[in-house]
Amino acid sequence: MSQLMSKLDGVSVFAPASIGNVSVGFDVLGLGVKPIDGTLLGDVVSIVLADEDSLTVVGEFAKKLPGDVKDNIVWHCLLLFNKAMAEAGYKTEKLALTLDKKMPVGSGLGSSACSVVAALEALNQFYQQYNQTGFDRKKMLLMMGEMEAQISGSLHYDNVAPCYLGGMQLMVPDADIISRNLPQFDDCFYVMAYPGISVSTKAAREVLPPEYSRADLIHFGQNLATFVDACHRNDKVQAFSVLTDVVAEPYRQHLLPKFAEAKQYLLSQGSLAVGISGSGPTLFCVVDDEDKAKEFEQWLTNNYLQTEADGNNYGFVHVCKVDSQGACVLNTDT
Numbered sequence: 001m002s003q004l005m006s007k008l009d010g011v012s013v014f015a016p017a018s019i020g021n022v023s024v025g026f027d028v029l030g031l032g033v034k035p036i037d038g039t040l041l042g043d044v045v046s047i048v049l050a051d052e053d054s055l056t057v058v059g060e061f062a063k064k065l066p067g068d069v070k071d072n073i074v075w076h077c078l079l080l081f082n083k084a085m086a087e088a089g090y091k092t093e094k095l096a097l098t099l100d101k102k103m104p105v106g107s108g109l110g111s112s113a114c115s116v117v118a119a120l121e122a123l124n125q126f127y128q129q130y131n132q133t134g135f136d137r138k139k140m141l142l143m144m145g146e147m148e149a150q151i152s153g154s155l156h157y158d159n160v161a162p163c164y165l166g167g168m169q170l171m172v173p174d175a176d177i178i179s180r181n182l183p184q185f186d187d188c189f190y191v192m193a194y195p196g197i198s199v200s201t202k203a204a205r206e207v208l209p210p211e212y213s214r215a216d217l218i219h220f221g222q223n224l225a226t227f228v229d230a231c232h233r234n235d236k237v238q239a240f241s242v243l244t245d246v247v248a249e250p251y252r253q254h255l256l257p258k259f260a261e262a263k264q265y266l267l268s269q270g271s272l273a274v275g276i277s278g279s280g281p282t283l284f285c286v287v288d289d290e291d292k293a294k295e296f297e298q299w300l301t302n303n304y305l306q307t308e309a310d311g312n313n314y315g316f317v318h319v320c321k322v323d324s325q326g327a328c329v330l331n332t333d334t
């Protein structure tokens with residue numbers, strides 16, 4: 001073991017928060033985000049060689065996760081990764097995993113995706129460094145999608161893809177590609193307001209209607225197509241002018257106290273767009289002026305945060321920019 005340990009002390013991977021749907025692309029559009037003040041908004045998974053497989057959960061939101069670590073999605077990621085390694089004929093080792101759960105659960109910030117991506121990428125990085133085995137981008141995305149589906153009840157890549165790859169990701173119906181990067185607007189700020197209450201993704205999917213009208217279908221297709229076209233032409237005004245959600249927001253906003261009032265206020269004050277991040281309750285607001293972003297951060301802190309049933313307030317607001325890097329290995333001294 002000591003000879004093996006000297007070969008590789010361990011690996012830590014950070015996976016960032018993301019905005020699922022971005023209003024116009026239900027289940028098919030997602031954006032990785034990072035706070036401009038350097039806060040690590042995302043989960044970290046660290047791995048070292050051990051005598052037994054184990055998972056330890058630490059961090060601010062550890063207590064919100066299942067008590068038995070075998071119910072934690074990170075544990076399922078280890079099982080899935082080991083199975084894939086065996087199928088590929090690669091050797092695996094006993095590992096001690098630590099999840100630093102920095103992300104609130106049921107927040108609309110892609111919390112489960114952060115854990116899934118950090119875990120699978122940490123395992124992949126570990127084996128790439130340890131014995132030059134592991135998987136390519138496509139296999140990794142497929143495993144990430146499988147884990148996200150297990151936890152949320154349906155397959156959607158709009159959190160795992162931007163969390164893993166960074167930037168704005170558009171899911172394409174081609175099993176060889178899965179996701180394509182869309183050009184983004186470098187001068188835009190995304191003010192992310194997590195009110196501190198939890199909304200389960202599964203429950204927020206169940207409130208959606210099973211069918212949509214022809215008018216909604218046309219509206220949806222036109223908004224998404226116009227947004228994608230505007231991103232490619234670097235036309236910020238056009239892009240954000242069509243950021244309207246006809247699929248989820250009308251049916252979910254009643255789950256988000258004060259969302260409608262906050263949206264109305266922020267749009268009246270010059271925000272380019274306001275929407276529900278993922279399935280909520282986090283609100284995102286787009287602006288292209290840093291002072292305005294900070295002004296909205298303060299307003300949302302005063303007006304959008306809520307008190308949980310236990311009397312605590314777990315909410316926060318961050319001014320973010322696009323995270324173009326996605327999941328990354330942290331230096332051991334980070």
Ligand SMILES: Nc1ncnc2c1ncn2[C@@H]1O[C@H](COP(=O)(O)OP(=O)(O)O)[C@@H](O)[C@H]1O
Binds near residue numbers: 064071074104113
């Ligand atoms: N590592 C983990 N991170 C997040 N959720 C987890 C994890 N492990 C298990 N869970 C469970 O998965 C569910 C995730 O809920 P979900 O609403 O999908 O969260 P989010 O929208 O924040 O990704 C919760 O019931 C949570 O207890």
Ligand SMILES: N[C@@H](CCOP(=O)(O)O)C(=O)O
Binds near residue numbers: 108156278279
């Ligand atoms: N497309 C999904 C996104 C869920 O995101 P989360 O951050 O709430 O897990 C949906 O809208 O259901």
